[in-house]
Amino acid sequence: MKAAIQNAPGDPDVLHYEDAPDPSCARDGVLIKVEAISIEGGDLIHRASTPPPAPKHILGYAAAGEIIAVGADVEDRFIGQKVTSFDMSGSHAELRAVKATRTWIVPGGLAISAAAALPISFGAAFHSLFSRGGLVEGETVLIQSGAGGVGAAAIQLAHRHGATVIATVSGAERAARLATLGLTHPIDYRMVNVPEEIMRLTAGRGVDLVVDPVGSTLTDSLASLRLEGRLVFVGNAGRSSLELDLWPALQANQSLLGVFMGTQLEKPDIHKSIASMLEKAAAGTLEVLIDRTFSLADAAAAHAYAEENPVLGRVVLLP
Numbered sequence: 001m002k003a004a005i006q007n008a009p010g011d012p013d014v015l016h017y018e019d020a021p022d023p024s025c026a027r028d029g030v031l032i033k034v035e036a037i038s039i040e041g042g043d044l045i046h047r048a049s050t051p052p053p054a055p056k057h058i059l060g061y062a063a064a065g066e067i068i069a070v071g072a073d074v075e076d077r078f079i080g081q082k083v084t085s086f087d088m089s090g091s092h093a094e095l096r097a098v099k100a101t102r103t104w105i106v107p108g109g110l111a112i113s114a115a116a117a118l119p120i121s122f123g124a125a126f127h128s129l130f131s132r133g134g135l136v137e138g139e140t141v142l143i144q145s146g147a148g149g150v151g152a153a154a155i156q157l158a159h160r161h162g163a164t165v166i167a168t169v170s171g172a173e174r175a176a177r178l179a180t181l182g183l184t185h186p187i188d189y190r191m192v193n194v195p196e197e198i199m200r201l202t203a204g205r206g207v208d209l210v211v212d213p214v215g216s217t218l219t220d221s222l223a224s225l226r227l228e229g230r231l232v233f234v235g236n237a238g239r240s241s242l243e244l245d246l247w248p249a250l251q252a253n254q255s256l257l258g259v260f261m262g263t264q265l266e267k268p269d270i271h272k273s274i275a276s277m278l279e280k281a282a283a284g285t286l287e288v289l290i291d292r293t294f295s296l297a298d299a300a301a302a303h304a305y306a307e308e309n310p311v312l313g314r315v316v317l318l319p
Contacts, residue, residue, distance in 0.1 A: 002319070003058045003093035004299035009051055012303035015092075017296065020056055023090070023097035030077050030103060031069035032085060032096045037296065037317040038062040038117035039306050040149070041213065041235055042262075043091075047303060060091025064106060064116035074100040082106040084115040084278070086265050092299055094319045101266050104275050107282035114281055114288035117314040121149035122277045122286070124261045125157050127270055128211045128232040132257045137162035139208035142198060142224050146183060147174050149314045150213045150234060152289050156181045160285075166201060168194060168217070170310050177312065181287060195223035202226075218244050227252050234259040289313025 003020040025031040040061045047059055064084035070077050077083065083103040090096050106115040128150075129135045141158050145151045146167025158165045159182025168189040169175050175186035187197050194217075198207060206226035212218055215236030222231055222244075231249075233256060249256060264270050280286040291311045294302035296319045306315040 001094040006057045012300040015300040025069040027071040027073045029071045029099050030067045032065045033068045034063045035065035036113040036116040037091050039315045058093050063091035110282035113316045119274045122153040123274045124150045125153035128234045133209045133232045140164040141209045142207045143167040144212040144214045144217045147312045194220045198224040230255045232257045
């Protein structure tokens with residue numbers, strides 16, 4: 001098979017499109033002929049900063065396609081079935097072997113690119129808003145990086161739940177697009193002080209909940225919270241050192257909650273919620289934003305594009 005191979009951490013040009021051994025199907029797994037690969041924020045961070053565990057490493061969390069082999073112990077998947085998948089590596093390739101419990105059936109009518117991009121973005125958004133964040137109808141939520149994959153998903157889910165949705169976003173065009181998904185108040189973080197604007201919008205109270213996938217914005221996120229508010233930290237897309245003064249949060253009785261989806265997606269409640277959101281996306285009641293697609297052969301260019309541009313949603317690779 002062909003794959004985007006990584007032998008060292010670094011800039012996107014460490015990715016090389018070349019031949020790699022076909023993966024084998026484990027007894028508890030499936031083998032997928034990959035049709036779409038979603039470039040996730042964690043893929044960019046790992047490629048840039050994490051030494052590969054072995055030569056000719058294939059990185060990547062998320063991919064969708066058709067099952068071409070099924071392990072002997074798997075009873076609920078079959079050859080020819082379309083699935084989307086999550087694992088900690090192996091997505092940037094023409095073939096992917098993955099545990100069956102880390103796959104979801106792709107409903108009829110859902111584009112395969114959307115299916116690839118949904119589980120991590122929407123799963124992280126759902127877990128952050130509800131399982132960890134405890135969002136209640138009528139509350140106000142701030143979503144940092146509203147145009148990102150997690151952000152765009154969180155806007156939709158929070159709006160559907162009856163929340164007032166505020167999000168940081170750059171540019172009027174992107175803000176207008178996110179308004180169609182349920183964004184109530186866009187904040188252009190390049191133009192204003194975010195906590196000050198939050199206090200203006202909430203009459204000095206602050207928001208009930210913040211979902212922050214950026215990391216470098218954590219100080220602003222805490223400063224935007226009301227007394228006893230909750231902050232869910234779900235990533236470090238800004239690649240910051242994560243140094244944070246927590247004394248103000250302590251004095252305000254605020255809660256800081258972490259979310260790492262790598263250990264969550266197989267949990268029955270999270271797995272079930274993702275299956276439900278795939279159905280909603282197929283029905284058109286949730287929208288998975290795809291900014292641009294690239295060939296898998298151009299994985300290095302796709303990673304560079306995702307890092308250097310204000311992406312709306314996800315960038316997808318097509319083998």
